[in-house]
Amino acid sequence: MVPADATEHETVWTTELITGLAAAPPTPPERSALYHEAGRIHAEAFRTDGTADRGAR
DSSP, X not given: OOOTTXXXXXXXXXXXXXXXXXXXXXXXXXXXXXXXXXXXXXXXXXXXXXXXXXXXX
16 A cells, blocks of 8 residues: 555555554543533524414524
């Protein structure tokens, strides 16, 4: 993957990049109940159902 004429810096950088691709990503953080409640409130605040006559909620 590294060309024969690559500099030492390029070889090290490429090797680190390739090695890093094999590492699993960190697990996502656990979200609290408050976080999920905020998401529901946000979704409700910006609902777009309804007609122009009734007005959106």
